[in-house]
Amino acid sequence: MITVREFHSPKLGSRETDYEDASAYDLELGRFAVADGASDSIFSGLWARSLCETFVNSNLRTDNEESFIHNLVRISRDKWYREIKWDELKLFVKNKAINGSFSTFIGVEAIHNDSFDRLRITSVGDSCFLYVDGGQLFSFPLTKPSEFNISPMLIWSGYGAPFTSEFRWKSPVYKSLSTGIPGDEFVLATDAMSKWIMEFYPESWKVIHEENLREFFEEEVRKKQIRNDDLTLVSVTRQNDQ
Amino acid sequence: MVYSSEISRNNPGLFIFLIDQSRSMSHKIGGSSRSKAVEAADAVNRQLNEILNRCTKSEGVRDYFEVGIIGYGSGRDQAISLIRDAEIVPISELENRIIKLEKRKQAIDGQEVDFDFPVWFEPVAASDTPMVKALSTAKEWTASWVNKHMNSYPPIIINLTDGEATDGDPSSAVNDIKEIATYDGNVQLWNCHLSESKVTPVSFPSNENELPEDKYARKMFDLSSELPDSMIAIAKEEYKNISKGARGYVFNAQLEDLIKLLDIGTRAISSLMK
Numbered sequence: 238m239i240t241v242r243e244f245h246s247p248k249l250g251s252r253e254t255d256y257e258d259a260s261a262y263d264l265e266l267g268r269f270a271v272a273d274g275a276s277d278s279i280f281s282g283l284w285a286r287s288l289c290e291t292f293v294n295s296n297l298r299t300d301n302e303e304s305f306i307h308n309l310v311r312i313s314r315d316k317w318y319r320e321i322k323w324d325e326l327k328l329f330v331k332n333k334a335i336n337g338s339f340s341t342f343i344g345v346e347a348i349h350n351d352s353f354d355r356l357r358i359t360s361v362g363d364s365c366f367l368y369v370d371g372g373q374l375f376s377f378p379l380t381k382p383s384e385f386n387i388s389p390m391l392i393w394s395g396y397g398a399p400f401t402s403e404f405r406w407k408s409p410v411y412k413s414l415s416t417g418i419p420g421d422e423f424v425l426a427t428d429a430m431s432k433w434i435m436e437f438y439p440e441s442w443k444v445i446h447e448e449n450l451r452e453f454f455e456e457e458v459r460k461k462q463i464r465n466d467d468l469t470l471v472s473v474t475r476q477n478d479q
Numbered sequence: 480m481v482y483s484s485e486i487s488r489n490n491p492g493l494f495i496f497l498i499d500q501s502r503s504m505s506h507k508i509g510g511s512s513r514s515k516a517v518e519a520a521d522a523v524n525r526q527l528n529e530i531l532n533r534c535t536k537s538e539g540v541r542d543y544f545e546v547g548i549i550g551y552g553s554g555r556d557q558a559i560s561l562i563r564d565a566e567i568v569p570i571s572e573l574e575n576r577i578i579k580l581e582k583r584k585q586a587i588d589g590q591e592v593d594f595d596f597p598v599w600f601e602p603v604a605a606s607d608t609p610m611v612k613a614l615s616t617a618k619e620w621t622a623s624w625v626n627k628h629m630n631s632y633p634p635i636i637i638n639l640t641d642g643e644a645t646d647g648d649p650s651s652a653v654n655d656i657k658e659i660a661t662y663d664g665n666v667q668l669w670n671c672h673l674s675e676s677k678v679t680p681v682s683f684p685s686n687e688n689e690l691p692e693d694k695y696a697r698k699m700f701d702l703s704s705e706l707p708d709s710m711i712a713i714a715k716e717e718y719k720n721i722s723k724g725a726r727g728y729v730f731n732a733q734l735e736d737l738i739k740l741l742d743i744g745t746r747a748i749s750s751l752m753k
Contacts (some may be wrong), residue, residue: 250487253536279537327572329535332528332594335587400594465485 257282258469261289267347275339284338323398339391362389365431429466482707484663493634501552505604510733521604551613558613561600610644614652669727685724703728
């Protein structure tokens, strides 16, 4: 049996409505996704959510990477465009929204729904897939804390109104990995959380399984142990039924 | 004194623009067919738009900044707020102070797209240059604001002028301003001398030797703040030779230099928005 534990928290000092990361999963399809909407653009949280929900709900084939990314963005753009009430936007929101939204994305598909022996991972940007093997932490696409920077690769939604909802394809720079993992657990996390897990491993791996994570990370932010950012973590565990 | 305070809704930043509206501002600025008054007004209106753009989120404008604009020289010995019915306002309040919307075009993806460009004040070129009065007003506004925002990033005051003050020596008012400080650093005062000629401008000099033989240039250099390291890093993208000790000063600024100066101020401080 697969169980999923989700944690998210808006950056310290912000409201829940300011949170611009997203996560989604579907156990039957064996799909899990996390995305980090870029704060420089607007409607980024909506864009991040569109990408995650499209990935887990649309049953898109992932075996052809180029075609998969193309379809993921096409369907997500349509969803994103339809949800914004373009005619009702205030002046400054309208002037900014034309530039579209940006987000990182990482999606994991378990080829055999109830096992981790074959996982297909597609990633744009610095949200990470992490697991532990033999006491050692592995992560993808970034492998060490120094690789995080302020300009990660992003998926663009395309322009907003007055441009039409018609989809114009601009391929994002993506990385993919097809792998099996030896353990019973993997984690998806947005950048600040991923970096913190890497920096403080192995203690961090224990902490993410504890209760009251929000209070813990608020304190970590105050102590400057983790960047003050939206935090998102999805932990996926396979439990032996016997 | 590190100029690193996070800019947030609890700890907003402050910009004050001082705009010379004296008669000579009706002359053309170097690099443009329009007058200094028109270009300065357009550049500051655009910069206000840029600050607003950075503060705009899906739900609307967040008050990461407060803003004041002082025009001086529209009437004899006159220095007044150019924001309608207000002095310093939270940035979101500018939505209610727009005096007109201009239909403008921008090129996006090879397509011309109309957009509404908000204008908060019109160009004026009328009388003398009461810069001391304008600086004294800025000092009062800044001191009062800092008292309530000691944890904030220090205010940035940008003075756009084309000539010498006609109401005395500005040194004393400037020094008073530069002594005002939050816990994060002293107020930054930048000066931009707008040029009519096509003489090569001097931007962000760190040494008096970089200046031309001009009494006014040396005076304004002395009156301008040294840039903090974080701002030098941003300014380096446009000015490769800028070095430690650089002052927030452009002598003989043409249109392009004016826009760059305003943009550097906005970008440097916006990078700390949380």
